[in-house]
Amino acid sequence: MSGPVLYLDGVSVVFDGFRALNNLSLVVDPGELRSVIGPNGAGKTTMMDVITGKTRPTAGTVRFGDHDLTRMDEAAIANLGIGRKFQKPTVFDALTVFENLELALKAPRDPWSCLRWRLAAGARARIGAVLEEIGLAPRAGDLAGVLSHGQRQWLEIGMLLMQDPELLLVDEPVAGMTDQETEQTAALLRRIAGRRSVVVVEHDLEFVRALGQKVTVLHEGTMLSEGTIDAVQNDPRVIEVYLGR
Numbered sequence: 599m600s601g602p603v604l605y606l607d608g609v610s611v612v613f614d615g616f617r618a619l620n621n622l623s624l625v626v627d628p629g630e631l632r633s634v635i636g637p638n639g640a641g642k643t644t645m646m647d648v649i650t651g652k653t654r655p656t657a658g659t660v661r662f663g664d665h666d667l668t669r670m671d672e673a674a675i676a677n678l679g680i681g682r683k684f685q686k687p688t689v690f691d692a693l694t695v696f697e698n699l700e701l702a703l704k705a706p707r708d709p710w711s712c713l714r715w716r717l718a719a720g721a722r723a724r725i726g727a728v729l730e731e732i733g734l735a736p737r738a739g740d741l742a743g744v745l746s747h748g749q750r751q752w753l754e755i756g757m758l759l760m761q762d763p764e765l766l767l768v769d770e771p772v773a774g775m776t777d778q779e780t781e782q783t784a785a786l787l788r789r790i791a792g793r794r795s796v797v798v799v800e801h802d803l804e805f806v807r808a809l810g811q812k813v814t815v816l817h818e819g820t821m822l823s824e825g826t827i828d829a830v831q832n833d834p835r836v837i838e839v840y841l842g843r
């Protein structure tokens with residue numbers, strides 16, 4: 599894909615006269631890891647909802663590569679290669695880590711046995727690669743129900759990776775995690791980005807600092823500031839509306 603992966607321009611969402619998004623612009627490049635921060639009600643969730651097709655913008659452009667997302671429904675957008683991780687994990691507790699990943703693989707079944715064997719071998723290799731990527735290879739045979747909160751979040755990220763998304767949207771991944779899990783999650787998201795783009799909505803500024811990439815600050819449905827974490831933390835407008843309170 600040449601040009602940006604994600605391109606939002608002049609996006610507004612109006613709920614009963616209230617502007618949840620107000621002329622929002624956001625550009626995310628291939629392989630980029632972007633953090634989005636902002637006070638409660640700034641429009642972060644609404645922005646994610648617009649990208650995934652859950653909410654239709656009242657005005658503006660929303661593009662994923664060459665695709666106009668404002669014309670597509672949620673299922674079609676997911677099929678294009680946009681994965682979304684909600685805050686609450688939805689892993690299957692009664693299945694093993696491996697089985698959860700297997701379930702997430704949308705492998706087409708083939709009637710020929712030799713081909714099926716090859717597909718199965720390919721699927722196993724893919725699951726193995728994702729297990730390594732999310733750091734859960736030693737837990738592959740354990741039930742998801744016995745994992746820690748952090749490990750469950752990583753498993754769910756792994757389930758999204760099984761579908762090989764080009765863009766991954768991640769909502770408050772480190773809420774409720776221990777400090778060590780938070781550090782490991784930052785390392786995981788840094789690993790994942792590069793081969794795909796990742797947009798992370800987060801309140802934890804230390805975590806955002808650990809991600810070490812460009813930060814977008816939303817306020818009242820629009821982009822207030824953008825840059826490194828140091829740049830936005832020193833931006834007087836950000837201090838006034840968000841950090842200084």
Ligand SMILES: Nc1ncnc2c1ncn2[C@@H]1O[C@H](COP(=O)(O)OP(=O)(O)OP(=O)(O)O)[C@@H](O)[C@H]1O
Nearest residue numbers: 613616617618636637638639640641642643644645
């Ligand atoms: N379906 C809806 N109908 C009416 N108002 C809504 C709706 N969804 C969101 N809003 C309002 O839009 C504004 C932006 O909400 P949004 O959830 O996008 O903010 P946020 O930045 O994700 O906040 P938080 O950090 O608290 O999750 C809020 O004032 C919210 O009350």
